[in-house]
Amino acid sequence: MNSQPSDTALLESALAAIERVLARADSALHGDPYVGPTHSVPLEFAGSAPTTEEQRFRASAAQSAINICLCSAAALIDASEALMNRRTDRSPQELEREWKTLVNHTKTASRSAYRAALIMASHRHVLAAQGAAPAEHARRVAH
Numbered sequence: 001m002n003s004q005p006s007d008t009a010l011l012e013s014a015l016a017a018i019e020r021v022l023a024r025a026d027s028a029l030h031g032d033p034y035v036g037p038t039h040s041v042p043l044e045f046a047g048s049a050p051t052t053e054e055q056r057f058r059a060s061a062a063q064s065a066i067n068i069c070l071c072s073a074a075a076l077i078d079a080s081e082a083l084m085n086r087r088t089d090r091s092p093q094e095l096e097r098e099w100k101t102l103v104n105h106t107k108t109a110s111r112s113a114y115r116a117a118l119i120m121a122s123h124r125h126v127l128a129a130q131g132a133a134p135a136e137h138a139r140r141v142a143h
Contacts, residue, residue, distance in 0.1 A: 011081045018074045025066060061119045062129035068116040075109035 082102050090098070123129040 011077050015077045018070050022070050060131040061123055065116040065119045068112050072109040072112040075105050079106045
């Protein structure tokens with residue numbers, strides 16, 4: 001794929017949109033951190049105090065998955081933008097450092113997406129992941 005300035009602008013626009021959604025979600029969401037058995041930690045530590053990374057997660061599994069998916073998407077957009085960079089004035093050391101960073105960001109995004117999938121898979125449907133009460137769901141369906 002030949003990178004064009006318009007491609008970079010589109011990626012930057014997509015990243016800005018994701019960041020706006022994340023900022024809006026962060027300001028609108030509240031509650032204690034979601035600490036479920038799908039964390040990337042052993043089950044015996046699932047009830048322990050949240051770490052800095054976990055403090056971004058919110059009260060429901062759905063809110064946590066939203067945050068994780070959007071952060072993963074933002075990281076992958078960054079990676080795509082870096083892959084399109086055709087600047088040739090970089091030293092071999094700089095290129096190697098950038099490449100290692102890019103690989104690590106891509107791995108992190110992939111693992112994050114997998115974590116979101118685990119959170120979602122631990123629920124029957126979106127309403128359950130949102131923490132909606134079964135009676136509330138039944139009332140909505142009846143009307």
